[in-house]
Amino acid sequence: MQTSIIDALRDTEDGREADRILRACTHCGFCTATCPTYQVLGDERDGPRGRIYLIKQVLEGETPTEKTQQHLDRCLTCRACETTCPSGVEYAKLADIGRDLVDQQVERPARERWLRWLLRHVVAYRRRFAIVHALGQIARPFLVGPLLPLRQKLPPQRPRVAWPQASDTRRLMLVHEGCVQPVATPNTNAHAARILARLGIRLVAPSTAGCCGALSQHLSHREEAHDFARANIDAWWPYIEQGAEAIVITASGCGASITEYGYMLRNDPAYAEKAARVSELARDLSDVLASEDLSALGDIGGGRRVAYHPPCTLQNAPGLHDHVAEILAQAGYQLTHVSNAHLCCGSAGTYSILQPEMANRLRSDKLQSLDAEAPDVIVTANVGCQLHLEAAAQRPVRHWIELLEPEALESTRSVAAA
Known part of the structure; x- marks a missing residue:
């Protein structure tokens, strides 16, 4: 051109x-x-x-x-x-x-400016978002009439799953917790830690790491996104120097951002080399598990039918690799056919909040495809997709890692039966 x-x-x-x-x-x-x-x-x-x-x-x-x-x-x-x-x-x-x-x-209307400001200054900060989320859970029973859509968007509270006891295993990996996932779906990383512990890998979540920066990046505040990247690199670097093998990503939306830290900070003399190393170490959870011997997990699926929604970030981000379907099949689950699996569900980070009409249309089409062969459960690999689909789904929507633990499987059966 x-x-x-x-x-x-x-x-x-x-x-x-x-x-x-x-x-x-x-x-x-x-x-x-x-x-x-x-x-x-x-x-x-x-x-x-x-x-x-x-x-x-x-x-x-x-x-x-x-x-x-x-x-x-x-x-x-x-x-x-x-x-x-x-x-x-x-x-x-x-x-x-x-x-x-x-x-x-082009100046945006005041309402849009305030909404975008709140997203950047609340959702991107774990503790602030936790307060808002807790208030939403308290108010849930009173959200009726025109406020019912807000009630539907709040994920249901589930019993917390405990992280495994610290071990002296020599294999160390980090996990990116992010901002929304530890609050809205805290069991995701706990399940990942428990599964990896059974494989001899200790998963560590540095407390000073935070938002990956994707939210700011896509809301036209790229320097703010770079600051989040630098803060995460600082939080992870001591562990990388100790020999951490990987930065495990359990939310592919964050992974798409972290794998590009090297590009984002390529012109920063203080961080360019570290950022490139972090991008090299970032791996999706399914990619980590696919390189391990999973035979010890056994055939826990028992032929239960699962519809898998591969997030766009896991399908299309060049630094990530998707092995979810093959892992679930190996664990004994039956994967249903999902037409147009390449199309977005409409979540796309803050998109479902800023563009609700289009997001809901895409979600409706996606759920129709996911439901077509009557699965027992819908799974995905990104917290945004999980929450967006769950708000309108007629069957359980979970992060796929939950299906690799028997207790999570029983919980899914109970929800499906209800």
Whole structure:
């Protein structure tokens, strides 16, 4: 693609990076075939190729409008377009640059500004989010009438699962806890720690690590995202120096961000080398387990039917690898067929809050596909997908790691029976 970026941007880091990405695009349109929003709306501007043109126009000096902003906001950043692009266009990186440029020139309505501020300053901080979540649980019985949708979005409280006792095993791995998952689904990492302990691996969650930075990154506050990345690197580095084998990711949305720390901080002389090492060590939980001998776990599935929703980040982020289906099959579960498994469920981080109409439409389509063969349980590998689907599902929705522990299996049976 030919470009003519304006002088004010041409020699900036964003300008050079955008120019590099744009020049790889050949206008072929293959990306539109896998774009969830284009499939629903049928508008070229709500597909990757159209959004690329909108960003190109802004880079070339055209003044963006609220419409420009709206079309970029509707993008899920699911990166499905990247997997079908024959030219290797790095659309997600270009989208972050484009959103930032547009947000600098188009002021949002006050309500949107406040909502985005709250998301960045509450949800991204574990303790603050925990307070809000606790208040929501207290208020749950009173959320009726027009407030019922809020009640449905709150995940049900479940008995806490204990982490395994500390062991003297020589194998050490870190786990990224993040901001939402420890509060909304705290058992996910506990189950992961228990399974890994049975395989001789000690899982450690450094208390000073926090949000991965993805939330800020996609809300046009990239430097804030970089600060979160630096804080996590500082929290993990002493353990990496002690020989930690991996940074285990149990929420693929966070994993997609952490595997790009090396890219994000490539120009930071104090962190570039450490960030690259962290990106190398980041591995999805399924990738870690797939390299271990799981025969000791036995055939605990007993042929129970499971519908697996692979999160977009686990399917499309280049630094992650998905082995969930094969692990569950090895454990004795029967995986049902899910049509259009490549399409996003509509969660996409804060997307379900900022774009509820589109998010709910995509969720409805996704649940229809997941329910088609009447599974006993729906599983996924990302807390955002789990919470979003659970709010409207007619059957249990769990993180897949829960199905590898017998007690979690019994809990799922009880929920299904109810």
